[in-house]
Amino acid sequence: MLDREKASGIVAEYKQEHIMKYFDELNEEEKEELLKQIEITDFSVLSNLDGNKENIARGTFEPLGAVTIDDISANSSEYIAIGTEAIKAGKAAAVLLAGGQGTRLGFDKPKGMFKIGVEQELYIFQCLINNLMDVVKLTGTWIPLYIMTSEKNNKDTIDFFEEKNYFGYAPEYIRFFIQDMAPSVDFDGKILMESRSKISVSPNGNGGWFSSLVRAGLLNDIRSKGVEWINVFAVDNVLQRICDPSFIGAVIKSGLQSGSKVVSKAAPEEKVGVLCLEDGKPSIVEYYEMTDEMRTLVNEKGELAYKYGVILNYLFNVAKLEEICDQKLPVHIVDKKIPFMDEEGNYIIPTSPNGHKFETLVLDMVHMQDSCLAYEVIREKEFAPVKNATGVDSVDSARELLKANGIKI
Ligand code: UTP
Numbered sequence: 001m002l003d004r005e006k007a008s009g010i011v012a013e014y015k016q017e018h019i020m021k022y023f024d025e026l027n028e029e030e031k032e033e034l035l036k037q038i039e040i041t042d043f044s045v046l047s048n049l050d051g052n053k054e055n056i057a058r059g060t061f062e063p064l065g066a067v068t069i070d071d072i073s074a075n076s077s078e079y080i081a082i083g084t085e086a087i088k089a090g091k092a093a094a095v096l097l098a099g100g101q102g103t104r105l106g107f108d109k110p111k112g113m114f115k116i117g118v119e120q121e122l123y124i125f126q127c128l129i130n131n132l133m134d135v136v137k138l139t140g141t142w143i144p145l146y147i148m149t150s151e152k153n154n155k156d157t158i159d160f161f162e163e164k165n166y167f168g169y170a171p172e173y174i175r176f177f178i179q180d181m182a183p184s185v186d187f188d189g190k191i192l193m194e195s196r197s198k199i200s201v202s203p204n205g206n207g208g209w210f211s212s213l214v215r216a217g218l219l220n221d222i223r224s225k226g227v228e229w230i231n232v233f234a235v236d237n238v239l240q241r242i243c244d245p246s247f248i249g250a251v252i253k254s255g256l257q258s259g260s261k262v263v264s265k266a267a268p269e270e271k272v273g274v275l276c277l278e279d280g281k282p283s284i285v286e287y288y289e290m291t292d293e294m295r296t297l298v299n300e301k302g303e304l305a306y307k308y309g310v311i312l313n314y315l316f317n318v319a320k321l322e323e324i325c326d327q328k329l330p331v332h333i334v335d336k337k338i339p340f341m342d343e344e345g346n347y348i349i350p351t352s353p354n355g356h357k358f359e360t361l362v363l364d365m366v367h368m369q370d371s372c373l374a375y376e377v378i379r380e381k382e383f384a385p386v387k388n389a390t391g392v393d394s395v396d397s398a399r400e401l402l403k404a405n406g407i408k409i
């Protein structure tokens with residue numbers, strides 16, 4: 001382990017000397033805790049603060065078409081047959097991204113533990129398991145489910161699943177793994193402290209899911225089961241269809257390397273990332289990166305050219321994931337509310353964003369694919385995100401959508 005001198009050298013190199021400010025006042029256990037944390041913290045992410053805030057140069061964008069809702073309904077039986085065959089052959093698995101902190105919701109437990117039911121005991125995790133169970137029943141096949149958590153919510157998540165008997169899922173098909181953490185900084189780039197002996201760290205984004213899964217030793221599990229396709233999805237969309245046979249079938253039929261579920265944008269200014277081409281490869285352009293011209297451009301059919309918004313439901317091919325596993329993803333700098341210890345030693349829980357976190361994003365993996373099928377779904381049937389407590393993409397709107405889909409809440 002590091003000694004005091006080496007640790008001081010590291011923090012000085014990154015101009016973060018304040019981390020060691022109270023070192024000599026700490027007891028032995030706290031000293032050890034801080035030294036260990038300095039040893040494992042990836043300080044190199046701080047270099048992303050230099051220069052361009054996003055630090056990500058973009059190429060030339062072009063629109064990308066989709067298999068539309070009409071195309072899908074015309075080919076539905078064929079897609080479902082192909083997808084069902086793949087699932088029955090054990091070729092599909094699902095990865096639930098549940099390592100986020102859900103700060104916008106403001107719920108102090110893992111987001112999946114939030115009770116979305118009003119009269120029923122229905123939790124977000126339970127909605128997702130119920131949705132996956134639909135496919136298990138349809139195909140007569142248990143689908144391996146890998147759940148990514150973070151150090152902050154791993155225990156709560158596992159305990160919850162155990163307490164609820166995995167909501168009827170077969171526990172031997174569920175595996176948990178923990179993602180990496182990154183230090184958080186204030187708006188001046190100074191690393192925030194949680195206490196005198198603890199650096200403030202937070203989950204480093206959902207982009208590292210595959211490398212974390214590999215590090216957890218789960219690639220052997222995936223290989224031994226013969227899994228070829230992984231459906232990655234977010235915890236917060238309670239209408240999420242998981243390992244949807246039609247989606248899997250459409251991607252396999254298309255011969256493309258990956259797939260993304262998309263919804264038609266409701267309006268040009270809707271704040272959603274759009275699947276398109278960037279320098280000829282699939283990519284997601286964020287709403288704030290689009291020019292007015294891109295936002296409003298129409299195609300020969302009179303529809304928005306950049307029309308298909310992503311909903312964080314992707315299908316990746318395992319062979320390609322293994323190939324790109326060591327490639328570096330761009331680091332995004334996001335503003336968040338980060339609890340911290342102030343100069344006087346008080347623990348503060350901020351009410352508005354007070355610093356940056358460093359995150360890699362799964363959507364950047366799409367650009368590492370040679371091709372991607374945009375698969376259009378009906379928004380009202382498949383997209384009910386729980387991001388906020390009230391208002392847009394909230395508990396309230398998700399409850400309405402669940403009811404509209406006949407789900408008892
Ligand atoms: P969000 O972008 O909504 O982030 O995550 P968040 O941290 O959960 O919520 P806010 O922004 O603080 O309110 C999209 C998906 O990615 C997962 C989340 O759990 C969610 O399923 N995620 C996010 C991770 O698994 N790890 C992360 O580090 C961040």
